Amino acid sequence: FTPDEIYFSADGTLAAAGGLSRVPTDYSPSRRTTARPIWIWDTATGQLRATIPPSNLRVLGFAPTGQHLLTAGNADTELVPTGVVGWNPLTGEKTFFVQEMRAEALSIAANPRADILIARDAENRLGFWRSPTAERIGTLQALAQGEWLVTTPSGLFDGSPQGWSQIAWRTADGPLSASPGEIFFNEFYRPGLLAELIAGRPP
Structure with a gap:
């Protein structure tokens, strides 16, 4: 061999x-x-x-x-x-x-404590997973001209101003009815969210 x-x-x-x-x-x-x-x-x-x-x-x-x-x-x-x-x-x-x-x-990265794995998902976004449980805790999207957006399953987000425009909230009226992300900006905007995910401290 x-x-x-x-x-x-x-x-x-x-x-x-x-x-x-x-x-x-x-x-x-x-x-x-x-x-x-x-x-x-x-x-x-x-x-x-x-x-x-x-x-x-x-x-x-x-x-x-x-x-x-x-x-x-x-x-x-x-x-x-x-x-x-x-x-x-x-x-x-x-x-x-x-x-x-x-x-x-081709590669999977991990944070220094090795409890968070970072890799591409099927949609070419960067995902964050807890390694013992495989729980997904966040997603990072790289957009055009250096813009970016990071989100969590609970709805928290951070990113560049143009990245925020990618967010839409699905309302109770149906799956095709959505509201712009600015509506719940104060409730869900989380500065420093990306650093928290990398550190393994998702809010």
Whole structure:
């Protein structure tokens, strides 16, 4: 086995390799990429710490604290559905699953405490998720000419003045009836909301 890439935890104590090969091999039908296990080793002893069964998963790397190994891909097994999965690198057990994240995402970021994951969603927005529960706590939209908007499921928002114009409130009259965002500006505008989300302190 020759790994395409090897991923190390931030403290250098763990290494991971395997998963979906980035290069077609002569051993796969029609020279397609092959699904392989993901192996995790202790770098000091060379001991194999955990093995994740073969599936169409691509390793993205370790979360900053090393508490999770992050993978993405379109799995064909019942063990791992399509989406992004976090694994305990010491046991190989699945710790969380986020279906909203783009499975083909090239990278997933995390805040310094590794309790908030940040990645693109299916609509190319930047989403914020709690890593233990996969609860979505916010969304950041990058708009034209440097404008931006960040929102939470509870309706709080922050952003540039032009970003605010993207907000509309659905009224009780029906799904096609909406009111401009300025109506509830004082109730839901939250300066510094983005920093709170990154810090893992959603209001």
